[in-house]
Amino acid sequence: MEPKKEATDVIDFYAEHKMLVWIAAISLSIAGCLLYYMTFGPHTVSGKGIGPGTLVRRFGIREWISHWLMLLGFLTLAATGFMQVVPGTALSHLGPFHGWLGFIFFLIALITLLGWVPDALFKRYDWPWLLKMGGYFSHDPKPLAAGRFNAGQKIYYWSILLVLIGLLVSAVVMEHGSHSLAGRKGLFWCVHGLLGCLATIMVIGHGFLSIFVNPDSARVLRDGRVSKAYTDKHHSLWKAP
Structure with a gap:
């Protein structure tokens, strides 16, 4: 089957089964997280004796604030986006709110992500981390070399940046249907929904790993x-400020 035909089939399936796709994606993501946790458990390194002298600053005040804004903004966008795919509901009034919040969210996320570009560039020491999957499938106490962001976080960084750009572009096309792409407005509604679903899966995974x-x-x-024990274990090449 040709790639173009496969993509069209995926979009057609989503157009007809939006609710099913969202529920299945979220349910399978949560189930996968639970299966992993029951199999491998947590990777705790700090112990119980955490005090002021054992902590290092992971994020500055601006980064900390923007992290919370992105978290709250994403949860609101995901909720309002999901509610609009529920069949039989009259929630058209959520569209403008969802759109404006999405634009503000994109600006905050873009400013934050651009500030992390130097830390998100891949280095030679990232390859051993990837080959061992970051040690997530073992409890080897030996730390893997990583900078401020490990290889997995870098992949997440670039992936979420591309998804956000895709969400913005598809949203702009949806809002300006009078242009040359007007006939494909329905297509971009589906693309936007699929990207939103993908972003939700990614954030679930990110939150699960982090918490x-x-x-x-x-x-x-x-x-x-965070604790110095954590940075020594997971970000051994990073010099905390």
């Missing part, structure tokens, strides 16, 4: 700090 698999990193949401 449950690496509970030491979850503390960063409190004040931008």
Whole structure:
């Protein structure tokens, strides 16, 4: 089957089964996370004795604030986007709110992500990390070389940036249907929905790894700090400020 035909089939299927796609994607993502946790459990390194002297700053104040804004913004966008695919609901009033919030969210995310470009560039030491899958399928105490962001976080960074750009482009086409792409407005509605679904899956995985698999990193949401034991284990080449 030709790639173009396969893409068309996927879009056609989504157009007819939006609700099913969203429920299946979210359910399978959560099920996969639960299966992993039951099999491998958490990768805790800090222990219980965490005090001021054992903490390092992972994110600056601006990064910490933007992280929270992106989290809250994404949850709202995902909820309002999902509600619009529920059949039999009259929620057209959510469209403008979803659109304006999405544009503001994109600006905040873009400013934040651009600030992380130097840390998101791949280095030679990232390849061993990828070959061993970051140690997520073992409990080897030996740290893998990684900078401020490890190879997995870098892949997530570039992937989410591309998805956000795709969401913005598809949203602009949807809003300006009077142009040459007017006849394909329905197509871009489906593309936008599929990208939103993909972004939701990615954020579920990111949140699961950050909160449950690496509970030491979850503390960063409190004040931008994590334990030094965590950075020594997972970001051994990064010099914390």
